[in-house]
Amino acid sequence: xxxxxxxxxxxxxxxxxxxxxxxxxxxxxxxxxxxxxxxxxxxxxxxxxxxxxxxxxxxxxxxxxxxxxxxxxxxxxxxxxxxxxxxxxxxxxxxxxxxxxxxxxxxxxxxxxxxxxxxxxxxxxxxxxxxxxxxxxxxxxxxxxxxxxxxxxxxxxxxxxxxxxxxxxxxxxxxxxxxxxxxxxxxxxx
Amino acid sequence: xxxxxxxxxxxxxxxxxxxxxxxxxxxxxxxxxxxxxxxxxxxxxxxxxxxxxxxxxxxxxxxxxxxxxxxxxxxxxxxxxxxxxxxxxxxxxxxxxxxxxxxxxxxxxxxxxxxxxxxxxxxxxxxxxxxxxxxxxxxxxxxxxxxxxxxxxxxxxxxxxxxxxxxxxxxxxxxxxxxxxxxxxxxxxx
DNA sequence: TAAAAATCTAAACATTTGTTATCGTTTTAT
DNA sequence: ATAAAACGATAACAAATGTTTAGATTTTTA
Numbered sequence: 001x002x003x004x005x006x007x008x009x010x011x012x013x014x015x016x017x018x019x020x021x022x023x024x025x026x027x028x029x030x031x032x033x034x035x036x037x038x039x040x041x042x043x044x045x046x047x048x049x050x051x052x053x054x055x056x057x058x059x060x061x062x063x064x065x066x067x068x069x070x071x072x073x074x075x076x077x078x079x080x081x082x083x084x085x086x087x088x089x090x091x092x093x094x095x096x097x098x099x100x101x102x103x104x105x106x107x108x109x110x111x112x113x114x115x116x117x118x119x120x121x122x123x124x125x126x127x128x129x130x131x132x133x134x135x136x137x138x139x140x141x142x143x144x145x146x147x148x149x150x151x152x153x154x155x156x157x158x159x160x161x162x163x164x165x166x167x168x169x170x171x172x173x174x175x176x177x178x179x180x181x182x183x184x185x186x187x188x189x190x
Numbered sequence: 191x192x193x194x195x196x197x198x199x200x201x202x203x204x205x206x207x208x209x210x211x212x213x214x215x216x217x218x219x220x221x222x223x224x225x226x227x228x229x230x231x232x233x234x235x236x237x238x239x240x241x242x243x244x245x246x247x248x249x250x251x252x253x254x255x256x257x258x259x260x261x262x263x264x265x266x267x268x269x270x271x272x273x274x275x276x277x278x279x280x281x282x283x284x285x286x287x288x289x290x291x292x293x294x295x296x297x298x299x300x301x302x303x304x305x306x307x308x309x310x311x312x313x314x315x316x317x318x319x320x321x322x323x324x325x326x327x328x329x330x331x332x333x334x335x336x337x338x339x340x341x342x343x344x345x346x347x348x349x350x351x352x353x354x355x356x357x358x359x360x361x362x363x364x365x366x367x368x369x370x371x372x373x374x375x376x377x378x379x380x
Numbered sequence: 381t382a383a384a385a386a387t388c389t390a391a392a393c394a395t396t397t398g399t400t401a402t403c404g405t406t407t408t409a410t
Numbered sequence: 411a412t413a414a415a416a417c418g419a420t421a422a423c424a425a426a427t428g429t430t431t432a433g434a435t436t437t438t439t440a
Contacts, residue, residue, distance in 0.1 A: 061333075091330065119311070121315050122314075129275050129314075132272065136325065137272070143249060143365060144255075166387065168387075178388075179390085185389095186390095357418065366398085370398070
């Protein structure tokens with residue numbers, strides 16, 4: 001729980017009493033590799049903070065094909081945040097790709113934080129802003145960069161991804177097929 | 191300014207005194223069609239609220255090609271919000287497509303609001319969350335829907351877009367060429 | 381440790397999407 | 411009102427990307 005407390009302290013001004021009260025409402029939980037943390041069609045009532053490990057977020061399209069839209073790493077928050085906010089049934093699957101230690105923030109804790117922490121709303125603002133920036137980058141890359149360029153730059157955002165995630169999941173994240181990624185690596189295409 | 195005040199009142203609890211103090215720090219400004227509101231490579235220090243009109247957000251890639259990443263409509267906030275938050279040089283161009291009435295929120299007003307409005311951080315949180323949800327949707331569609339599906343559903347997010355925006359800009363937003371959109375409309379492709 | 385499963389590359393072929401050019405129509409600007 | 415520019419459809423062709431299948435290698439599981 002200490003790692004989680006340190007992250008909070010980096011984001012907002014918060015004393016030990018507030019930290020105690022808040023973290024008491026959170027739950028440490030460890031997942032095994034390939035465990036599913038969150039499924040589609042269920043209203044998500046949890047935000048996860050990752051102490052160690054890696055979580056993949058996927059969406060399934062109308063044809064049943066699975067698309068990796070995100071990898072979440074150490075010291076990051078992850079959730080089906082849209083559906084969490086809107087209290088609507090989830091659209092994503094969250095799955096651990098390694099043994100993953102998390103801190104779970106139940107909805108009750110989050111709402112308690114907004115109401116009772118001196119800088120609770122600021123914390124919520126910073127988390128939302130952080131992911132906004134990340135997503136903005138995503139969208140810009142999808143529009144203005146080729147798959148090859150996205151591949152070449154993926155380690156900017158996910159430093160050791162090549163050692164931790166199979167290539168076909170990286171291809172999915174890039175928005176291409178594994179076969180095509182294999183081709184791009186050979187360098188025949190621009 | 192009344193429209194802007196009403197929008198604020200819908201988002202947070204705010205009295206007339208606070209509203210007066212805040213809106214005094216904002217500036218009403220009208221732009222002509224095709225005016226540029228914000229350019230790349232300049233640190234953006236403003237958020238725009240749209241009373242009427244429509245603003246297009248574009249990014250230019252390495253080859254000099256322009257991509258439309260967003261249309262902002264009435265009663266929405268729009269900015270190069272990532273760069274605004276990070277105080278970094280802008281990457282987007284904001285351009286009005288109609289005569290557009292805006293309220294400008296200078297950085298000074300935003301920061302004043304966070305510090306002095308009772309629910310300032312909550313307002314910031316809600317705005318960031320709102321755009322997070324919008325972007326999340328964008329990304330999911332880019333991954334899990336075909337261009338044709340994105341075209342068929344575009345009026346969900348932009349109701350009267352077909353009457354207000356030329357088709358080649360819609361194509362750009364969909365991530366395809368105008369020629370290809372023309373093809374899709376004919377219905378030969380899935 | 382051995383069998384099974386997952387992974388990556390490769391090739392051949394199919395489909396989607398982009399590019400260029402043309403033409404008629406509509407919109408804009410003088 | 412008229413000339414210029416922008417716009418959208420279309421066709422022919424080119425390039426990018428997907429699909430299927432096969433085989434070799436690595437990783438996982440029993």
